[in-house]
Amino acid sequence: MKRLLIPIAAVAMVLSGAAHSEAPDPLPSWNDGPTKGAIVGFVEKVTKEGGPDYVPPTDRIATFDNDGTLWVEKPAYTQLIFAIDRVKALAPEHPEWKNKQPFKAAIEGDMKTLAASGKKGIAELVMASHAGMTPAQFQTIVGDWLAATKDPRFQRKYTELVYQPMLELLAYLRDNGFTTYIVSGGGIEFVRNFSEPVYGIPPDQVVGSSIKTKYEVVDGEPTVMRLPEMNFIDDKTGKPIGITQHIGQRPLAAFGNSDGDFEMLQWTTAGEGPRFGMIVHHTDAEREYAYDRDSEVGRLDKALDAAAENGWVVVDMKNDWGQIFPSKE
Amino acid sequence: MKRLLIPIAAVAMVLSGAAHSEAPDPLPSWNDGPTKGAIVGFVEKVTKEGGPDYVPPTDRIATFDNDGTLWVEKPAYTQLIFAIDRVKALAPEHPEWKNKQPFKAAIEGDMKTLAASGKKGIAELVMASHAGMTPAQFQTIVGDWLAATKDPRFQRKYTELVYQPMLELLAYLRDNGFTTYIVSGGGIEFVRNFSEPVYGIPPDQVVGSSIKTKYEVVDGEPTVMRLPEMNFIDDKTGKPIGITQHIGQRPLAAFGNSDGDFEMLQWTTAGEGPRFGMIVHHTDAEREYAYDRDSEVGRLDKALDAAAENGWVVVDMKNDWGQIFPSKE
Structure with missing residues (x-):
């Protein structure tokens, strides 16, 4: 009987939250260091009931760019x-x-x-x-x-070229009462195709660029038809606008990787109270790609300067991420 | 000890779902009859695991018009x-x-x-x-x-002039794994003001008409500004379009009260497999209002004819609803 006592105590501590630091690491692909520390510190701060920075779950809105933030965007979108x-x-x-x-x-x-x-x-x-x-x-x-x-380079499906650390981050935020949204310059219906199975984000939590549609009855069949006409471009200043339209709340945290995410991060982190902005900086030519100020795709220039001024956390992919892609099945 | 046995058994039966018919009525303001029976029958059918009409929770999308469907729209919106x-x-x-x-x-x-x-x-x-x-x-x-x-007539706040039976219906659907959305011809930001406290529907599950917004930095403050320019009219054919844009799925069930909801109901119930369309028919001049084909506000003409053809359930407010508004606190 004596040997059972320690496991039972450990279970009780975990259940009660007392042994928080003993729980399995929710972000195992993130190397220990200031970046991971900033993420965990923010989440613990805003979820601490009774704490000065507590934010209720209804306001825990986290928005993620897709191309270059959640999956690979090179050599082309x-x-x-x-x-x-x-x-x-x-x-x-x-x-x-x-x-x-x-x-x-x-x-x-x-x-x-x-x-x-x-x-x-x-x-x-x-x-x-x-x-x-x-x-x-x-x-x-x-x-x-x-x-x-x-x-061609990685010989994997595009839906497998998603960033394992970001998948862990999405799940970690949701486990802490956040609602996670994609806010992509890409097409809303394109991203909706895989957002739920790959990211755990349902279709209605995807914001993106769109073409117009028309409702009509075709051969007796009520039909929504996609038209060759632009409706909305969810990039740069379009991101705060798209968020306002779809989500109806200013995010508590925003995650991007390029100048296309600048306004989303700027608007998010200018909100009252604790806010969190993060930029994925592609610094790993060996395991993925290395690019920033001079890149045609996913240029990171203005937003990189702004990160320092605004206290946005910059992920150094090479040093902060222990693993880039999910392990092959 | 003996007296405890029955309550414990009852609790166990409720917890296990075995005593389903013994549970409290989730729709107490709906009078017993074919309308209430149609609602409960549909929900039981699509939630019955292993049944021929089972629909997984991710596809249990229910859309509700607001004016005249969830709250009073007379004498004016x-x-x-x-x-x-x-x-x-x-x-x-x-x-x-x-x-x-x-x-x-x-x-x-x-x-x-x-x-x-x-x-x-x-x-x-x-x-x-x-x-x-x-x-x-x-x-x-x-x-x-x-x-x-x-x-002026009821001497109550507008947010109290919501239909008690519809509040119960919203909760009943959510308790059965549905996600409930508002799809209103009214302004999206206007409805968002009260959708969560009054209907239990968060801001991002409101679809509605909108004006354009602009993102700009004003006196150093990142700002989304509302512009005097129409962006989208979420009425008639706009409803299937707005649903496509925001929700990204065809609804399983749609609830309206006027010709402005015709296309939403038509598109919803034309989908494959079991679908549900419902129209609230205002037939109670004494407790609320009575109007349909000749009304300027909330005209119900084309959609009333279509209800018979398409098997949409028509709520006879006077006879189907035991109570119209929530009881005064």
């Missing part, structure tokens, strides 16, 4: 790779694309010309490849593509 | 009464309104001229009274007004 593949698949139905940019470049895999076509060119590709179907049909197309396509 | 009061309060700063319609009519309480100004006139009132402040400032203005204003 995954959604752009999808759009190009989709244009290639649709090309036989559109012989006119053979001699029309940016479609010609997409079909030929000419990324240089594609990049030169700029935002307007990319938008044209997205409109041509993302519209003309219902959201449900679009989900099927995206799901099939994500299931069948691998990143 | 509450938000319009708010806009008029707000225009009156702002009138001293706008001497030009004295001779300018629809402001003149609003200031003078001339509802006939106001109605004649149509949607354009109403929109002008809303722009003038709802913009030029942050969402947080707008919340304060709305909250103060709702706390201070009473409906």
